[in-house]
Amino acid sequence: MTSPSSFRALTDELVRRGYLGAGSDAAADATVANDRPWFISIVLGVSGWLAGAFVLLFVGMLFAPETPAGMALSGVILLAAAFGLYAADRNSEFFDQLALAFSIAGQFALTWAASEGTDSATATAALALLLQVALLFAMPNDLSKLLAAFFASCAWALTIRFAWWGDDILANARQSVAIGPALIAWLVVWAPIIGAVHVLVSTERLWMAGPLRRIARPALTGLLLSLCVATWVSEPLTALYFWEDEPGRTNWRVLWPLLGAATALLAATYAFRLRNRAILGVAIAGALLHIAQFYYLLGTTLLIKSVVMIAVGVVALAWAGWLRKKDASQEETA
Amino acid sequence: MNRKELDAFVAHHGLAPEAVEVALDISGARPSAPEMRHFAMSLLQLAGVLSLAAGVVFFVAANWQDFGIAGRFGLVQIVLVVSVALAFWRPPPQRIGRCALLMAFISTGALLALFGQTYQTGADLYELFLTWAVLGFAFVVAGQWSVLCAAWLLVLNVSLLLFFGWRPQGGWLWVLFSPWHVSTSLLLLVPTAINLLLWMFTRYLTRTQWNALAPGWIGRFALACAFGYATWAGGYAITQSPVGGHDWIALLAVLGLEAAIAVYALRMRSDVFPLTLAAASLIVLGTLGLAAHSGAHDLGIFFILAIWLIASSTISGRILMSLVRAWRVEGQRA
Numbered sequence: 001m002t003s004p005s006s007f008r009a010l011t012d013e014l015v016r017r018g019y020l021g022a023g024s025d026a027a028a029d030a031t032v033a034n035d036r037p038w039f040i041s042i043v044l045g046v047s048g049w050l051a052g053a054f055v056l057l058f059v060g061m062l063f064a065p066e067t068p069a070g071m072a073l074s075g076v077i078l079l080a081a082a083f084g085l086y087a088a089d090r091n092s093e094f095f096d097q098l099a100l101a102f103s104i105a106g107q108f109a110l111t112w113a114a115s116e117g118t119d120s121a122t123a124t125a126a127l128a129l130l131l132q133v134a135l136l137f138a139m140p141n142d143l144s145k146l147l148a149a150f151f152a153s154c155a156w157a158l159t160i161r162f163a164w165w166g167d168d169i170l171a172n173a174r175q176s177v178a179i180g181p182a183l184i185a186w187l188v189v190w191a192p193i194i195g196a197v198h199v200l201v202s203t204e205r206l207w208m209a210g211p212l213r214r215i216a217r218p219a220l221t222g223l224l225l226s227l228c229v230a231t232w233v234s235e236p237l238t239a240l241y242f243w244e245d246e247p248g249r250t251n252w253r254v255l256w257p258l259l260g261a262a263t264a265l266l267a268a269t270y271a272f273r274l275r276n277r278a279i280l281g282v283a284i285a286g287a288l289l290h291i292a293q294f295y296y297l298l299g300t301t302l303l304i305k306s307v308v309m310i311a312v313g314v315v316a317l318a319w320a321g322w323l324r325k326k327d328a329s330q331e332e333t334a
Numbered sequence: 335m336n337r338k339e340l341d342a343f344v345a346h347h348g349l350a351p352e353a354v355e356v357a358l359d360i361s362g363a364r365p366s367a368p369e370m371r372h373f374a375m376s377l378l379q380l381a382g383v384l385s386l387a388a389g390v391v392f393f394v395a396a397n398w399q400d401f402g403i404a405g406r407f408g409l410v411q412i413v414l415v416v417s418v419a420l421a422f423w424r425p426p427p428q429r430i431g432r433c434a435l436l437m438a439f440i441s442t443g444a445l446l447a448l449f450g451q452t453y454q455t456g457a458d459l460y461e462l463f464l465t466w467a468v469l470g471f472a473f474v475v476a477g478q479w480s481v482l483c484a485a486w487l488l489v490l491n492v493s494l495l496l497f498f499g500w501r502p503q504g505g506w507l508w509v510l511f512s513p514w515h516v517s518t519s520l521l522l523l524v525p526t527a528i529n530l531l532l533w534m535f536t537r538y539l540t541r542t543q544w545n546a547l548a549p550g551w552i553g554r555f556a557l558a559c560a561f562g563y564a565t566w567a568g569g570y571a572i573t574q575s576p577v578g579g580h581d582w583i584a585l586l587a588v589l590g591l592e593a594a595i596a597v598y599a600l601r602m603r604s605d606v607f608p609l610t611l612a613a614a615s616l617i618v619l620g621t622l623g624l625a626a627h628s629g630a631h632d633l634g635i636f637f638i639l640a641i642w643l644i645a646s647s648t649i650s651g652r653i654l655m656s657l658v659r660a661w662r663v664e665g666q667r668a
Contacts, residue, residue: 019353047647054640205354302396313385319380
């Protein structure tokens with residue numbers, strides 16, 4: 001929570017340094033008052049999501065579109081309605097919730113139409129990715145843009161996964177995958193997202209003042225959340241595949257959750273840099289979730305996983321020790 | 335000052351990138367290099383300890399037959415003893431001592447799991463977690479660290495979830511509760527009450543010298559668990575057909591508890607989190623009640639549920655945000 005006095009102090013300091021003209025107002029009140037706590041956003045977001053699912057079921061039963069084109073038309077109409085509601089009144093909680101429900105229903109409808117129309121999980125994931133990117137730029141609402149960035153990451157991860165190893169998630173969990181392709185595929189999925197986050201954080205001062213901020217801020221939050229949990233979100237079912245008909249098959253994609261935990265910790269570092277405690281909490285929870293997924297995922301033995309975890313622990317502690325020494329030597333020099 | 339406030343401030347004044355850079359520095363919106371190093375060090379230490387602990391747990395779960403029983407017990411016990419010794423050497427609140435006690439807490443669980451696995455004690459899974467919570471409590475008190483406290487709370491709630499959710503017939507809790515011939519909804523009020531008591535205890539601790547044990551987020555964690563069980567109890571009761579006598583009592587108790595907590599939060603005028611949980615719980619109970627008892631079918635029920643979710647979340651959001659704004663203003667004046 002920020003008091004107007006700190007806005008006043010900031011304004012005065014910027015005036016003193018010549019970045020603002022004398023007599024500039026602090027402009028704090030409305031901003032402080034409209035800053036919604038994360039837990040209220042979650043309640044509103046989840047309610048909007050559920051309402052969206054019911055809206056879709058209602059529209060589906062009312063108009064009974066039987067072809068992919070009919071479903072796609074329903075989806076486009078719902079998204080257009082959502083856009084209209086967002087654009088009409090951006091500060092009304094009711095219109096925001098109604099628009100979110102229409103938007104979610106429209107996205108479900110279009111994804112279903114893509115699935116029926118293409119009969120391919122890869123193509124569906126790729127079309128969902130395009131849809132989410134379009135929504136990120138088009139929707140005049142921060143929560144909508146944030147969700148679009150998050151789901152674009154999930155769709156991107158699924159597109160690469162399906163294109164590389166086939167459409168059937170449970171079948172490709174049983175494949176034998178060498179360590180090289182597993183690591184390369186993971187990098188192909190996540191390196192661009194990590195890169196995008198890094199660029200957005202390091203160029204923050206450039207886009208904060210301009211119109212790009214309307215896209216960059218929610219996109220940054222959505223991408224950070226995707227680094228926290230999207231490795232798990234993009235393949236939750238494989239963690240539930242508990243048995244193996246032919247034991248001894250090694251699938252090094254089992255390392256993905258561990259790498260997901262590492263990206264969650266990276267997201268925690270960026271969240272700290274942005275002073276965003278909510279994302280920091282999600283990142284820590286995401287890292288623990290990924291470790292639980294690593295435990296359950298088939299692909300190698302628990303003994304090897306144990307050795308991997310101990311090695312990771314030793315490296316992390318050694319790294320922390322090195323940072324501590326560096327810190328101490330810098331303090332001595334200072 | 336958070337990013338949303340800064341974004342609005344920067345946009346209001348139309349600051350140039352150089353001025354934004356200065357504003358970010360002055361407002362403390364970006365951590366300094368030593369702060370970043372300290373954060374990275376803490377994160378790596380925690381990640382390292384948790385990775386080592388996970389390695390031990392994975393090793394126990396692997397049940398490696400080439401490694402004798404004595405060897406397996408010896409290994410886990412050595413980890414436990416070394417952790418405790420480290421905590422004595424560098425006692426909390428030193429970082430090493432706290433991390434060592436976290437390791438000792440997790441090793442206690444691993445040792446209990448190994449005992450159950452080796453001697454096939456027949457104990458139910460909830461007993462493992464409950465015994466772990468009881469035996470590990472000493473480490474929590476000694477550590478005086480919120481992370482340890484959260485780990486303990488998690489373990490305790492897993493045991494409560496396993497017992498009250500699945501009602502296994504055996505163990506301490508079964509002996510205690512088997513004479514009670516009450517409905518599941520009434521029984522679920524027990525874990526609700528336990529978590530509520532823990533929440534109240536954390537509120538009390540904040541006014542004592544033990545406040546390091548229970549910062550605000552630990553209290554919120556306990557309260558969220560309490561509301562989770564309460565909503566489960568209410569949801570179970572409300573979806574019975576017909577709703578029995580015990581279920582009515584449970585439902586009234588849930589609503590009474592939630593009302594009492596809401597009144598308390600309104601009187602304290604500092605945190606909307608309890609009110610947000612109450613609102614979320616009422617939205618869920620309302621949704622379940624409508625789905626179970628509205629009498630509408632298919633088309634009608636989807637429409638009613640969509641409208642209910644949009645309306646209830648909108649009203650909740652509006653009320654909660656008005657309280658947030660009012661209490662912020664009061665806090666600033668104080």
